[in-house]
Amino acid sequence: MGSNSIIETRNLSKVYKDFWGRPKVQALKALDLEVKQGEIFGVLGPNGSGKTTTIKLLLGLLFPSEGEALIFGEPTTNVAKNERIGYLPEETYLYKYLNAEETLHFYGRLFKIPSRERTKRVHELIDLVGLTRSKHRQLREYSKGMQRRIGLAQALINQPELVLLDEPTSGLDPIGTDEIKKLIVDLRRQGKTVVLSGHLLADMQDICDRIAILHHGELREIGKVSDLLTVQDITQIKVKDLPESAWEEIRGVVSRHGGEVVDVGRPTTTLEELFLRIVTESDKYPGRRRIAADQQPTPAGSPGPK
């Protein structure tokens, strides 16, 4: 485990079994990944790809069928590590008969936080997630977006070093989504490590430092967002004032046609396009993705071959 690794998994696998112990579904296959301190790490994948299973394994809610996972260098079954972790599940699983304040006090008391400090933090978090006016209402009266907000607040009650967010923006309106994204970025600024899963690609692209893409329980891709979205074997030349009719000759004669080369570099695709391509290719080419020349994504904004 690297010195600044927060999470490390080795050959992490999970097979769900039926009542008689017979294997039913292989939810995760030999996952190797490492999350470093202070980064925002996204786990992407379609429904049933193993994202939530990965997070549950990391939290000790599931036991691995094979392999191991370490958080802060300790096994996931070690309860003491939870002092440094905050977790927001994919649905807001909270007691509906408590109000926002009671909920945060309930979770806060589970940590070693002095009473006065806890009260202060409860008020701050309620303000932070914008629930000040509804803090005395029972959660059963909350909308889905409000429940996500209080869920996020409970995940941050202990000022965790590592925050695991399972689809944090689901159910939120665009303003709420933007606020949460800002909050996540702010958490990174405070030196915290954030792991988030989801399939809202634009959101992930905006805030993640690195991402892992899972499909059918397999790790298909992992790396920095900027690296992954860069198309390696295509050179992009940005031109100005080029007539529309000149596209056929553009590759060889840019300068001959009097155009001015203003930028030369690697084109990038969108995360959404990359994601869809990986998922489409997954059945055809099982295992970790090998990038071949003819499998390159099309550059964004490029008209492509005619």
Next chain:
Amino acid sequence: MPWLSLWAQGTTVTLPSWIQWMIVWADPQFTDARLLGGFFGGFMTWSKLLGLFCLISWLGTRFFNLFLRSQQSRSGQSVVLNLPVIGLLLFVGIAILTAFLSIVQQAAVFPIPLIAGYPIPALLVGIEFLLGFLALEAVMWSSYRRPQGGSASQRGLALGVHAALAAGVFVIYKAFEFNRNVRGLKGSIASQDWQLILTDGLRYGATYAGLVVLAYFALGMFKEALSVRWRRLYSIAWQTVLDAVRRMWAPWVVLVLFVLFLAFTNWFLGGPGTRTPELARRYIETLSWVSSLLLSLMILLLAPMSLPTDIRTQVIYTITTKPVNRLELIWGRLIGYMGLITAVLLVMGLVSMFFVERVVNSRISTTREQAVASREVGKLDDARRSEEQAAQLENKMSARVPVFGFLSFTDSRGKARRKGIDVGQEQKLRSHIEGASASKASWRFGQAPQKEGRTLTAENVLPIERLLKPGTLEAVEDSLFRARYDQAQIKMNLEAPNLKGSERRRLEDRLTKVDSEVKRIQAELEPIQKQERDLREQIQKLEGAGKSADLTSLRAERDKLHSPPIPVEMVFNVFRTSKGELGEAVRASMVVSNPLRPDLELHRSVFPVIEYYTIRRFFPSRMLVGSMGQLAIEIQCITPSQFIGMSEKDLYVLSNQGSFRTNYIAGLTGVWLQALVITSVGLFAGTFLSWSVAFLLTLAVFVFGQLAIGFLDQFNQMGVVGGGPFESLIRLLTHENLQSNLASTPAVMAAKSFDLFLTPILTRLIYVIPNISALDVSNQVALGFAVTTPTLIGQVLLGLGYALPLTAFAYYIFKNREIAA
């Protein structure tokens, strides 16, 4: 271990103490209440049983894990019939076959041939025993195969279990060897003896192995308990209470039902047909029963639902991902529910207590008024009856602390007997004494009968310090007697030959102190004696002069110098051989004596025996001076041709009469403890079952624990006639009575075989089902007896004895459960 017991009876030489202790610790069938008694004995039995449960659970878990692993072949495909399942089916099959052959052999339907001199069933048992042992070994070690391996501590545990088994064989071998040496036997041990040594040794070893596994789990639990924090327990308990109050509305529903019941109680209990002396008992028992039932139903719904609901709604994810260990989740809920139960029980208890007081006190006043009215119109019998009834009711509304004696009998020829006359089945529990004869029943307090091997407990010694009022003539005289007794003892010890110098000095110092104590008490006593003498003379003078006006105050002053008379209560039944004289009660006499003070005049009194009424008589407190807690009370029947029946607990000296209210609240402890056990069962069931199945399991335990413990106990002691469940079913279908022998048809033999296989398993239910009914002390309160501190401690220990292991098992199951699976 029958041979060891037989040998032990046949010789005066006892086994070395270490072997004795090892045997006591090993044999799960030793009832320590008889052998050792007290807290330690109970703790030993509890540990041994718990150990065996731990061992079975541990092996069961290993077997289950092996089964799960075997479900998947190496290629990853699932396997339908794997080795553990085949082995288990084979084991059960051979066991049933063995049972069948034994039944056939007993019924002598056809001869069972011998193989190598052994009957086939015995051989099969041997083979099964061997195969079972080998299978367990395989299970144990297969779970430690690489790559799963298991931790070093788990491997250590497996080794510890084997060492324990070896220790069992070693203990039996040493006991056997000692036996041979005592008998002077030489030569090698016969193969049959080796069989005994091995089988009994392994049986003993299993208990030791259980204790090893128990210690392992207890250590794990202890480590976990060290990380338990009150703030987390409080938080979970607080949430549990809110869940019950806000989501389930449970306490409100219970309280509304209770109030509804209370509103109609008088219709059912206080009607005109109700016997006045029974009124308090009926109210107290019924209200306690209703409180217990409502609380049990409340907790039956709440506790088994708690964890499964959190798991189903996945709220548990957000809790277990906080630094909360699983023990805190269980204990927190337990505390929460018990807090809620305490609050609801207090409300119900206080309301019902005031309700009972109001109803009963009102009936007492009415009855007394009736007595006065009857007396005024000259109906003296009615007046006496009403007064008696009012007194009985007052008795029930108190908290009496009885001191019980040892009962023995003297027959009509003056010969000592353990039992009196048996007048028939209905009165089997009571022995009878014949009227107008030398026949008598004697209760001896403070001294156990030597021949009967009974032990004296605090319950049998009269508490002089409580019975004699401090500072009174009797109390001071008793102190003087005790001091003089000490003085005499020390002087006697000083006269012993070969007394060491240091011991002599110690005794002499002690004697000096006692001497001064005697002087001090004498100085204290003299003025009291003088004052009492003066008052007596004054009273005699005034009585002689006929001046009754000043007598009352003088008598009151004199009475203050004496301890109040000591009450004795008794409940007898009368067996009449003739009608006797109509309207005349059977009469009995009571003689009280102090066995250590033959110089004291005996106290005699004669009284009518009112059947099933609590008769209260008094004897003067001077009888206790110098008694050292000993006393003898003899009862004789005076009326000719009639018999008085009694059992040991039918007569007792009242040492204290506490407050009804305190006693009533103490009596609620029983209801509270019952709820504690049900909560623990519910939480335990909720750790591995869905809420509906957990509810059914908890309900079954509640019903069995409340209603069927007596039957299970009888079943365990093989006291149930009519055979096991299958034989009973045949009797039911064929309309055969329980006593008749069934014909040896194939169906009957098959049924008996299944019974033979199942009965040992079913009888063990007595050790699994908590005895919930034993925790109830409401009957004691209803009868007007105090729930004493030792009783309360015993009840609390019993409740914890069930609750603690249940929560421990719940913790281990929950810890090893994948919450999100």
